[in-house]
Amino acid sequence: MASTSKGLFGxxxxxxxxxxxxxxxxxxxxxxHLLGNLQLFVTGEEGKLxxxxxxxxxxxxxVVKILSYFTYISILLHTVDGIMLARQNRAARPVGYVKxxxxxxxxxxxxxxxxxxxxxxxxxxxxxxxxxxxxxxxTLGIDANGNKDLWTLTVTAFxxxxxxxxxxxxxxxxxxxxxxxxxxxxxxxxxxxxxxxPIIEKVMTVFxxxxxxxxxxxxxxxxxxxxxxxx
Numbered sequence: 001m002a003s004t005s006k007g008l009f010g011x012x013x014x015x016x017x018x019x020x021x022x023x024x025x026x027x028x029x030x031x032x033h034l035l036g037n038l039q040l041f042v043t044g045e046e047g048k049l050x051x052x053x054x055x056x057x058x059x060x061x062x063v064v065k066i067l068s069y070f071t072y073i074s075i076l077l078h079t080v081d082g083i084m085l086a087r088q089n090r091a092a093r094p095v096g097y098v099k100x101x102x103x104x105x106x107x108x109x110x111x112x113x114x115x116x117x118x119x120x121x122x123x124x125x126x127x128x129x130x131x132x133x134x135x136x137x138x139t140l141g142i143d144a145n146g147n148k149d150l151w152t153l154t155v156t157a158f159x160x161x162x163x164x165x166x167x168x169x170x171x172x173x174x175x176x177x178x179x180x181x182x183x184x185x186x187x188x189x190x191x192x193x194x195x196x197x198p199i200i201e202k203v204m205t206v207f208x209x210x211x212x213x214x215x216x217x218x219x220x221x222x223x224x225x226x227x228x229x230x231x
Contacts, residue, residue, distance in 0.1 A: 022078040027182060027207070029071050034214045040154065041221060045144075048151040052143045055150035059135060079121055116177040123170035130157055158222035167219045171212040178208035 036058065039051045058064050134140060134153055141149040158164050182204040187197075 022074040025074050030211050037218050040218050049145055051151040052147040056147040116173050119173045120177055158219050164219050164223040168216050171216050175209050175212040
């Protein structure tokens with residue numbers, strides 16, 4: 001029976017709805033973010049100017065700015081909601097029963113969602129400090145079109161092997177997090193049908209790995225192909 005405790009998210013059922021809704025919204029954000037990052041595959045001055053123009057658009061266009069703030073709020077709500085649900089689930093289950101039945105009844109990703117979520121949050125904080133903060137408050141150079149030179153900042157970051165390795169590992173953790181979370185979000189929202197649910201699960205499994213692999217491909221490309229281009 002669902003808890004009736006109140007708070008930021010109301011009942012436990014409300015928390016699950018918040019978790020599902022914010023999670024799916026963040027999935028849509030990942031798609032848009034990856035599409036923008038694909039411009040980094042274009043080398044030379046043309047790629048630099050195009051990516052900086054994209055960065056300028058993403059930080060100045062009113063609609064995008066509103067969606068950005070909604071994204072920040074969604075990350076915060078998703079994080080707090082996830083912590084609350086994890087604590088609630090742990091308190092509701094006998095420790096012995098959990099240890100004996102977890103492996104048999106659930107996938108590794110579903111059993112490690114809290115850990116994967118924390119790792120992903122840590123990555124988001126580092127990533128935003130490296131790029132979002134520098135874009136808004138750092139002292140970036142200006143390109144030939146008068147835009148902040150986000151391209152040089154990005155290429156320089158991925159010239160460092162340790163940052164590229166950290167990025168790749170974080171995206172793998174995100175893939176595992178999405179592989180369970182994206183599927184369970186649809187079930188939470190009531191999308192559960194004997195014919196369509198298996199299709200949704202397959203599609204979301206592909207999505208959960210395709211998006212992170214796309215980000216990883218960009219990072220590896222910058223590390224292998226682009227070194228020295230920012231100088």
